[in-house]
Amino acid sequence: MRDIKIPAQRHPEKAHRADQAQPKKPDWIRVKAPTSDGYRQTRDILKSNRLVTVCEEAGCPNVGECWSQGHATMMIMGEICTRGCTFCNVATGRPDALDAFEPGRVAHAVETLGLAHVVITSVDRDDLEDGGAEHFAQTIRAVRHRSPATTIEVLVPDFLKCAPGALESVVAARPDVFNHNLETVPGLYPEVRPGARYFHSLRLLQRVKELDPTMFTKSGIMVGLGEDRQSVLQVMDDMRAADVDFLTIGQYLQPTPKHHRVDRFVTPDEFKGYETAAYGKGFLMVSATPLTRSSYHAGDDFTRLRAARLEKLGRG
Numbered sequence: 001m002r003d004i005k006i007p008a009q010r011h012p013e014k015a016h017r018a019d020q021a022q023p024k025k026p027d028w029i030r031v032k033a034p035t036s037d038g039y040r041q042t043r044d045i046l047k048s049n050r051l052v053t054v055c056e057e058a059g060c061p062n063v064g065e066c067w068s069q070g071h072a073t074m075m076i077m078g079e080i081c082t083r084g085c086t087f088c089n090v091a092t093g094r095p096d097a098l099d100a101f102e103p104g105r106v107a108h109a110v111e112t113l114g115l116a117h118v119v120i121t122s123v124d125r126d127d128l129e130d131g132g133a134e135h136f137a138q139t140i141r142a143v144r145h146r147s148p149a150t151t152i153e154v155l156v157p158d159f160l161k162c163a164p165g166a167l168e169s170v171v172a173a174r175p176d177v178f179n180h181n182l183e184t185v186p187g188l189y190p191e192v193r194p195g196a197r198y199f200h201s202l203r204l205l206q207r208v209k210e211l212d213p214t215m216f217t218k219s220g221i222m223v224g225l226g227e228d229r230q231s232v233l234q235v236m237d238d239m240r241a242a243d244v245d246f247l248t249i250g251q252y253l254q255p256t257p258k259h260h261r262v263d264r265f266v267t268p269d270e271f272k273g274y275e276t277a278a279y280g281k282g283f284l285m286v287s288a289t290p291l292t293r294s295s296y297h298a299g300d301d302f303t304r305l306r307a308a309r310l311e312k313l314g315r316g
Helices: 035-048 065-069 102-113 132-144 166-172 188-193 200-211 230-241 266-282 298-314
Strands: 073-076 117-122 151-155 177-179 216-223 246-251 284-290
Touching: 035 065, 073 132, 102 132, 117 132, 117 298, 132 151, 132 166, 151 298, 166 200, 177 298, 188 200, 188 230, 200 230, 216 230, 216 266, 216 298, 230 246, 230 266, 246 266, 266 284, 284 298
Parallel strands: 073 117, 117 151, 151 177, 177 216, 216 246, 246 284
Antiparallel strands: none
16 A cells, blocks of 8 residues: 655644634834845855754744844754644644755754854654654764864754653764753643653753763743743743753744634743743753744853853852
């Protein structure tokens, strides 16, 4: 029987609360359309290397600013995800086979762009035995070979359905930052992140520190999905219990009317309050603003993160 490929879907089933009125977008969340020469140059380099970015696939509001500076978040292993999270605009379906030449193309693009820091992420690949962990490792090694001075941050899936050893292969490739986002508070997982498990993701982050205590770990959540302040503070405590170094908090933006709706727009003052609370709980680095995303200003933030650790060790 011939294998029939299921076409990718932009989540037509994601109608949860989408029929309700959308809150008006406030001025602090608005951004200008990308028009700069730097933006176009970055776009052309990525296109010539046949690379996918999460900047485009997820409709990031910061794409104009980041690409104008030559910064882009590489999304490996294709543009079709095996999960169907209700917040995400990446297509869901049956992905293509892995491209063995992709790690080399990513490394070439990093070298061409002259990146001091690169963020590499991926779709979920539950169809692969290791979830794509070895592909991550190969990409890290390829970038190290061509750009040894570039620091590398990986934003990985949860490897929930993988054989043992998947996480270990990524850590063994020694990225400078290991990032895995919790995305939201545990009470919203059934409707926002139904294919994932909150405590599994926490354990993943904790396990990284057990394997390599010197590796920086990072995680983030979105707000404005329907959570309350106390649940966000509890997530902070859970992350610190897992020894997470760097926390990001940003405003959720509804990609299309079919996705989970925005419950409300969190004010800049509330974000500042979250930042203050997080530093009080012991995070080395916190980015909490309406436009914060996992890879937004990641290079500058990594410099500050490393300095914060050195300062802490110096005080000790």
